[in-house]
Amino acid sequence: MTPVALAALVGLAALVLYAVFGGADFGGGVWDLLASGPRRAEQRAAITDAIGPVWESNHVWLIFAIVILFTCFPPAFADLATGLNAPLCFALVGIVMRGTAFVFRNYATDSPALVSVWTVVFGIASLVAPFWFGDAIGALATGRYAWLSPFALSTGVFAVAVCAQIAAIFLIREVEAPELREDFRTRAIFATLAVWIIGVLPTAIAARQEPALFAAFLGPAALAAIGAAFALGLVVMFALARRQSFVARIAVGCEALAILVGWFGAQAPALIPGRYTYVQAASSSAMIVAFLIAALIGAVLLVPSMLLLFTVFKGPRRAGDAEPAPDDRS
Amino acid sequence: MEHVIAARAQMGTSLAFHIVFAALGVGLPLLVFAVEGLWLRTGDRAYYALARAWAKGMAILFAVGAVSGTILSFELGLLWPEFMKDAGGIIGLPFSLEGFAFFIEAIFIGLYLYGWDKLSARAHWLCALPIVISGALSAAFITLANAWMQMPTGFRIVNGRVTDVAPLVAMFPRPWATEVVHATLAAYVFTGFAVAGVCAVAWLRGDRRRQVSAGITVALTLGAIALPVQIIVGDVAARFVAANEPAKFAAMEVVYRTERHAPITIGGIPSGDGVRYAIEIPDLLSILVGFDPNALVTGFDRIAPDDRPPVAATHLSFDTMVGSASLLAVIVIGWLVTVTRRRPLFRALGVAIALGAPLSFAALEAGWFVTEFGRQPWIARGLLRTSDAVTIAPGVDLQFYGFSLMYVVLAAMSWWLLRRVDHQNSRAQQGDPAQHFPAAL
Numbered sequence: 001m002t003p004v005a006l007a008a009l010v011g012l013a014a015l016v017l018y019a020v021f022g023g024a025d026f027g028g029g030v031w032d033l034l035a036s037g038p039r040r041a042e043q044r045a046a047i048t049d050a051i052g053p054v055w056e057s058n059h060v061w062l063i064f065a066i067v068i069l070f071t072c073f074p075p076a077f078a079d080l081a082t083g084l085n086a087p088l089c090f091a092l093v094g095i096v097m098r099g100t101a102f103v104f105r106n107y108a109t110d111s112p113a114l115v116s117v118w119t120v121v122f123g124i125a126s127l128v129a130p131f132w133f134g135d136a137i138g139a140l141a142t143g144r145y146a147w148l149s150p151f152a153l154s155t156g157v158f159a160v161a162v163c164a165q166i167a168a169i170f171l172i173r174e175v176e177a178p179e180l181r182e183d184f185r186t187r188a189i190f191a192t193l194a195v196w197i198i199g200v201l202p203t204a205i206a207a208r209q210e211p212a213l214f215a216a217f218l219g220p221a222a223l224a225a226i227g228a229a230f231a232l233g234l235v236v237m238f239a240l241a242r243r244q245s246f247v248a249r250i251a252v253g254c255e256a257l258a259i260l261v262g263w264f265g266a267q268a269p270a271l272i273p274g275r276y277t278y279v280q281a282a283s284s285s286a287m288i289v290a291f292l293i294a295a296l297i298g299a300v301l302l303v304p305s306m307l308l309l310f311t312v313f314k315g316p317r318r319a320g321d322a323e324p325a326p327d328d329r330s
Numbered sequence: 331m332e333h334v335i336a337a338r339a340q341m342g343t344s345l346a347f348h349i350v351f352a353a354l355g356v357g358l359p360l361l362v363f364a365v366e367g368l369w370l371r372t373g374d375r376a377y378y379a380l381a382r383a384w385a386k387g388m389a390i391l392f393a394v395g396a397v398s399g400t401i402l403s404f405e406l407g408l409l410w411p412e413f414m415k416d417a418g419g420i421i422g423l424p425f426s427l428e429g430f431a432f433f434i435e436a437i438f439i440g441l442y443l444y445g446w447d448k449l450s451a452r453a454h455w456l457c458a459l460p461i462v463i464s465g466a467l468s469a470a471f472i473t474l475a476n477a478w479m480q481m482p483t484g485f486r487i488v489n490g491r492v493t494d495v496a497p498l499v500a501m502f503p504r505p506w507a508t509e510v511v512h513a514t515l516a517a518y519v520f521t522g523f524a525v526a527g528v529c530a531v532a533w534l535r536g537d538r539r540r541q542v543s544a545g546i547t548v549a550l551t552l553g554a555i556a557l558p559v560q561i562i563v564g565d566v567a568a569r570f571v572a573a574n575e576p577a578k579f580a581a582m583e584v585v586y587r588t589e590r591h592a593p594i595t596i597g598g599i600p601s602g603d604g605v606r607y608a609i610e611i612p613d614l615l616s617i618l619v620g621f622d623p624n625a626l627v628t629g630f631d632r633i634a635p636d637d638r639p640p641v642a643a644t645h646l647s648f649d650t651m652v653g654s655a656s657l658l659a660v661i662v663i664g665w666l667v668t669v670t671r672r673r674p675l676f677r678a679l680g681v682a683i684a685l686g687a688p689l690s691f692a693a694l695e696a697g698w699f700v701t702e703f704g705r706q707p708w709i710a711r712g713l714l715r716t717s718d719a720v721t722i723a724p725g726v727d728l729q730f731y732g733f734s735l736m737y738v739v740l741a742a743m744s745w746w747l748l749r750r751v752d753h754q755n756s757r758a759q760q761g762d763p764a765q766h767f768p769a770a771l
Binding site: 052053054056057059060062063064066067068070071072074075077078079080081082083085086088089092093095096097099100102103104107108110283284286287290291294295297298301302305306308309312313 | 386389390392393394396397398399400401403404406407408411412414415416417418419420422423425426427428429430432433434436437438439440441443444445448449460492493494495496497498721722723724725729732733736740743744747750751
């Protein structure tokens, strides 16, 4: 494998990790906005506890993806930042407002008015960011930066649905109370249905309006990825029905992986269809090799730190913490 | 608004906003690490109270810093694509390393802020250490990229194309050492005086609990150590600029004519080719530059008009930085004299320490203005002009207004909350607010 291909794969990996973990945090914000029923406050508290310790490090995958793009494929970064200037700005507003609103509402505890204002901002911003990132990827795929095209807008909606799906499934295992688990399980089932229904949209729109893109959809890589994503969606649904939330968690992560790998594979070797292939956009091999070495050294420090973070906050609950949950026992 | 002006205004506003949170993100973990360590060592609850209060501040500041930093990483491309098109492949290495440092920082911030009850006291304290180290490294890596913009190196241009990129050479351009040390120390100076100032305000309002005076002592200790070193490094940096970046130096010190026995110009309003209302001290600039009244100082007459930085902005920023730092030094001396004589804090000193917060803020921002105004009209000196680097995407002025409005809201809310943190702290110790969240709904 060439260093350029390796750098592209590292970039893809960062994007997938951002989609899964950052996506789960955005989805958490969506469910915060949609919190309802008798356990509304408990749902929000569970979302806050789940996101709190990890959202900042999950967010770094995005910075990482951007840095890889401008270090290893700088002309593509310049071109993309020009063509997708508007949707990226909107996504940035979403990112900034999501993160700050989350912290503001958690620390403004003695002012209920401010807490409710920032709770609404947090929820809306959690919709805005994935929508415009999804839109940007869709617009990129059109090859003409058509970020207001129905296709790009539909990929934006699809991205929000996937984030909501990932979050609901992740949240099932974050809570102890059986009723709360049921709340998130119901939401996960609805979100999975929504992903299927909304997932038809980009394909249908591409068939009518984006002939070049639709042809790419029918290529072997894309077909395999779409098939895999759909099959994994079935696994998710089946696991949710059988209350196997751990299986659902793995399956939904793989579903996001299949969608992004499918997109990547369908347009490869193009990085920006019709403008740059990975090789055309690549910076000097000295730079790419230096980056890969830095990434290797960084990973040596990063992986154990990350494991520590997730073990402390997301690891198995200590014995006697709670009664055996009905979930996962069937 | 003209395209390039709007883009510069937006980048400048974003950086001016971010630098406050970034500097506190570098300095505050060190203070938190110190007070929690003091608590573990002495068992004094005042230090524990400080650690809890400052950690809350750190949580708010870090979140705003992280997202405003994200804006900047995108803005490199959103505003300056013509620059990043070539520069990204040359100075990507420090940015990549910063990505990792920031990652480690974010992970341990999560562990530190949410781990009070999940980790042993000692393990929790040690979680602050990676934040201290990676915070300083993040700042250093970003400053390396800035140093490259001042004196680009590590590549060749053949037929208008960048070639022979040497990433490690590009990572350490000539001003790297002075810039990195100066910028990192600036974060410590600012944090020390800002935190001491906040504590001093509480003290002036009549809060006489031990944690308030202990907070002043710990934070001013950081300021008092960092400031003298910073003044020496700043002096070395200025001499480096005089020798290697004559246009910037001429703007900093408003030198119009190349001459020996150059006077130093303090304050004043530069206009046309002279300064009005300035204080001039004969020979001093020559002495400062070359330790000799006869030393030659390069002026604007040797620099093409198109290559001159904005004089008034650069010079007044420089004088603001030097002036604020000098006043901070006076405050430190006053405090040290009081402490060494074992005298208690008195009102006038309290007021002075409180004023240290806005002064150190001014020094931080003005110092950064000097570097950046002084680099103009270049985005990468000698290589690419700022006006040639700007995006062709429409609506940059709308972007500027929109983002500026957002910064105003975020700054106001952060300010309100940080005052609240202080206030909550002076009423009673509370647990982690996240645990109180359900009750607030």
